[in-house]
């Protein structure tokens with residue numbers, strides 16, 4: 001008896017190899033990413049490329065990147081054109097639309113830049129083949145049409161050539177492979193698994209077939225084999241369903257992402273020959289969203305802690321290889337996230353697979369953003385995109401929510417406008433249509449939508465979704481930090497039953513800008529930290545908030561964005577190259593309970609300028625109870641962090657210092673070490689350059705020269721500073737400079753700028769820009785920090801050390817609006833002071849920066 005069982009086990013272990021012997025009957029899949037030729041419609045030259053590829057690397061340098069058609073072409077030889085086989089071409093993404101021909105014959109089109117599509121190319125394939133694909137990223141009937149990211153054109157994911165038998169799973173179902181696995185019921189004792197498979201018979205005769213599902217547990221042990229016989233007529237596709245119970249399921253969660261594997265095979269029951277095979281993974285988990293209690297996973301309250309993820313990375317744009325997607329999920333996990341919003345569009349299969357495997361719950365969405373246009377075909381395309389997303393990623397246990405609209409009233413005409421009723425109606429109509437489709441496609445996941453800072457969404461019926469996402473930027477684009485708490489409290493009081501999640505919140509930061517008095521829109525590293533340190537404790541401490549996704553995991557490309565880093569939205573917790581910003585360690589300290597976190601948060605501010613008697617803030621992000629700071633071997637003392645951070649105010653010697661933070665977690669010593677440099681205040685007598693970022697509380701360090709422009713201050717005797725005037729700023733882009741932020745802050749209506757300095761010959765350099773006639777900003781900016789109009793076309797005289805250097809002057813002379821104006825004057829200082837006097841003739845005189853050097 002025993003021997004018999006053993007023998008059986010051995011035989012079943014051999015079965016896969018027996019399967020291999022019939023390899024010619026199985027599914028063959030290979031990428032054909034290599035050896036393509038490419039040209040834009042605007043050029044004649046074909047250029048060799050590999051996919052993934054985007055034709056919008058111009059988005060890194062140009063606001064108006066190329067929008068239009070481009071052509072891809074590839075030739076390949078199939079030495080043996082398979083007989084009795086089907087061939088498919090699968091493209092994982094071509095943005096935004098693609099028309100395909102094979103050997104001169106049209107094989108089909110696809111609309112939608114973020115999902116896969118497959119064509120049966122059997123009728124057209126021959127020995128020598130040429131595929132031609134026309135891609136177009138300018139189509140207005142395909143979403144997205146307006147959004148805060150670049151609409152990268154190109155074939156930017158994999159291209160596959162797939163060969164199957166004439167009987168196969170239905171590869172033509174919206175880019176999926178025709179196998180759909182769901183877990184309609186799960187609890188600790190038992191789970192139900194339902195597998196729906198679609199089988200196509202492309203032969204000319206009816207076929208009797210067998211579908212076999214082998215379910216392996218997370219340890220790789222075969223748990224169940226489910227079999228089903230069916231007969232499929234020639235040319236037909238049939239759907240079969242199989243439901244089964246799994247006792248004592250090993251549950252999937254971000255903390256232990258246990259995956260079951262389901263191997264589905266199609267066989268000829270007479271010959272035993274395997275015809276097709278596909279492997280999927282599933283996980284058993286259950287969840288709920290509640291208006292009072294927030295989210296719960298597998299029966300326990302569970303705060304969703306996450307980030308939004310855009311997919312681009314310089315210098316390749318969105319043409320990332322799979323390993324880069326997996327790397328991102330690893331970094332996100334490492335930070336302590338258990339959740340991700342795959343925003344604003346479906347992303348690579350590799351990313352979603354990594355969520356399953358490494359353990360991240362996910363919200364995925366299609367990119368219907370800012371406004372629903374009145375464009376024929378748009379709604380249909382939206383619905384198709386939604387269906388594709390759901391079918392393609394249906395089997396992933398990580399996904400718990402599908403989304404379909406983001407801030408959809410942002411650029412819609414307001415209720416006071418005549419266009420409003422029609423716009424409102426079509427928006428609500430589309431939402432209702434998509435909500436219905438979503439639930440038909442997938443009754444087991446939540447529907448979500450992201451609202452922005454207006455209650456209109458509730459009032460007009462866009463609250464039809466299961467979960468309301470709020471994109472809230474109080475203390476950034478609008479109002480004060482506390483307005484965030486008030487917003488949520490008010491929402492909860494009005495709609496206590498409605499599940500909510502903070503789907504976006506974020507502040508921008510630029511490594512070149514630092515401030516001891518950070519404020520919204522100064523783009524300092526420090527303000528972003530202040531912002532998140534305010535929001536996160538409220539989110540964590542408020543039960544009814546299901547969780548959050550910070551905006552954004554990375555600094556990402558937006559060709560149209562201006563601000564301190566044109567072409568970049570710099571709200572990332574990581575730089576675009578995936579280097580962590582210090583602020584990411586705040587999240588890690590808040591969210592990782594399983595490991596000690598101790599990080600000196602000054603990697604983004606490693607060089608300071610100041611006096612050695614002055615106090616310099618050194619912030620530590622940590623989840624330890626107590627931290628000691630040691631500078632150059634000497635203890636500065638111990639501090640007890642609150643809200644996962646503490647700031648030591650320390651004096652530093654000039655030059656480099658070694659900073660060591662240390663503490664212990666349950667007897668385990670933890671430390672972090674970094675080197676920080678303090679540069680002395682510039683000494684004019686020594687030939688140093690005294691550079692001042694006029695009109696700003698931020699020090700600015702140029703990427704190019706490394707020179708630090710000091711924060712501005714009022715003049716006092718023996719020192720330097722402004723006399724009178726008002727500080728102003730703009731987010732308008734400044735051209736012809738890499739030091740934009742210097743010019744984006746200025747002082748206007750100042751009487752003078754004075755520097756007390758020993759007599760001698762000096763070089764005095766003035767920086768300014770007339771930032772009026774700004775280019776239209778993105779809708780997202782909501783107008784904070786745009787003072788440019790105030791100085792429009794101002795004219796003034798400038799006198800330095802008694803000598804008139806400019807008369808009836810404007811930095812915009814010659815039409816140079818928004819351009820960096822920088823001019824040096826050689827000056828004789830005879831009275832131990834350099835005074836720059838302004839005399840306004842028209843508008844308001846202004847100054848954005850000043851630099852002095854003794855010759």
Ligand code: GCB
Pocket residue numbers: 147148149344406407452471504551569571780781
């Ligand atoms: C939003 C949008 C997102 C933007 C973000 C921002 O609300 O949903 O696409 O990138 O704000 O940074 O302005």
Ligand code: CA
Pocket residue numbers: 693694695696741742743744745746847848849
């Ligand atoms: Ca300035």
